[in-house]
Amino acid sequence: MSTALIIEQLLNGLQFGVMLFLMAAGLTLIFGVMGLINLAHGSLYMIGAFACAVVAAATGSFWLGLAASLVAAAAAGALVELAVIRRLYDRDHLDQVLATFALILIFSEGARWVFGSFPLYLDIPPVLQGAVSLLGGAHYQLYRLAIIGVGIVVAAGLYLLISRTRLGMRIRAGQSDREMIAALGVDIGTLYTVVFALGAALAGLAGALVGALQSVQVGMGEPVLILAFVVIVIGGIGSVKGALVGAILVGVVDTLGRFLLPKLFAIFLGPAEGATTGAAVASMLIYIVMALILAFRPKGLFAANT
Template sequence: MLLFEQLLNGLQYGMTLFLMAAGLTLVFGVMGLINLAHGSLYMIGAFACAVVTKATGNFWLGAAGSLAAAAMAGALIEMLVIRRLYSRDHLDQVLATFALILIFSEGARWLFGSFPLYLTLPPSLAGTVTLPGGLVYPVFRLGVIGLGIAIAAGLFWLMHNTRLGIRIRAGEADREMIGALGVDISILYTLVFALGAALAGLAGALVGAVQSVQVGMGEPVLILAFVVVVIGGIGSIGGALLSALLVGMTDSLGRALLPSLLAQVMPQASANTLGASLAAMSVYILMAAVLVWRPTGLFGARA
């Protein structure tokens, strides 16, 4: 029973990671850009959700606000800063987006202070349901899993069945050629970036609703999303989905099982802290193992 609950937790965690990683991997794959500021977009989404929910009293409007705010912020930084970085090497991209993190984090601290904000969920989402088998599980977390599946399906549909998706994949393969065929690359890039940003913002709102909304919440998730992208292979949405679930499961199961395993050989208190950090490490060990086996990730075609 505990195991089943942890599997669901892992699934839910994996889905939020997927929302982050999908945007990252798209931006990597299509524009060849490494974007550290993706975590800031996640934070912007969470703050927008908190502010709109507080002002209107409606969580759904808050979630819509997080999508809109993150997409707008994404489009804005793409046009002002990111656009100048496509032709630069990865070092410049890392640094410029690191600079963006500093600006966004300190800006958010200035606007909202260092104290975490908490969201209240609407009653329809705040309760629990009893699943077949007698497990009691929060509705909201089930909703996150469902939403993740829906968005993954939507992204696959977008990438494979729409003109926009065809253009995005074409841009991934040969950006000069699709420019020559008359597609306005810069609008396409802004769209892709804003799409990735909106997904990150939504992930921020979802996680912010369960935990708390605070400055610096984006970076730990960002680094995990990087791990997901590396394991899945850069540019592959399917790879990102699979590896997000893998990472989510590894983390949740590790956190749940390791402390009790370690408690057999050491006091409970230190088993708890050591177990938690071993679980956090296990994700990176998983990544190292995958890279030894396949240096370009599970679904990565090229380095």
């Protein structure tokens, strides 16, 4: 096992983590400010990917597609917030889970109705094709490096937005005391719609970026959604910092687990048996990590007030 391979795998874990962060940041913001648990966040991810694929196919430009994914996901988010989500803020979590579960069904079948049952095509833009050489003889794909870059920019941007701007101040106020900001004369309805659309846009961005690597198809959002929930629960629900740390932790643990566990089990069980058993344990690994963390820190690593 060479150093190059290990560096590459760590980068893979980081890239996976960054992608999860884009999903988890929106989820955790929405929970932190509005107290809402949104299962339909994966659908917004799917909408971003579909919008990007459709626009990129029509115009031939990935970048226009990327812009479209932000717009489409934000618009869908705002629309859903105004039509449905708004009525759920003062409901208990049970109603929220159920209503957003219903939204998943509606979005998934709706997308299939509009775009058909066959997966769509989306490729990475020509400038980002190819790989670069890194220290220690490692090769790494340029596009994945770019995703890591996007993640860092988004994380920094969110930090600045929340700590330095008026909107951020309101978000912080909303996280600590919902009644108070209404009393301060902030138009709370607009604030909520904006925050929801922001979270949706981040999910859409993630969907578009990942859609170019994977496949753009109905149902692509739910597996990522569940991982994003694991991330925010590990990080502490409502905390953007927690989402970042949790996402990278989950990304790296999952990637290294998939890579190392089969080798580890192969030592005891032989190659074929070890490969299947190792893979089985690897697929459960992040849930085990989550259970362990919550057993000791029931509110996650960086608990915001909940």
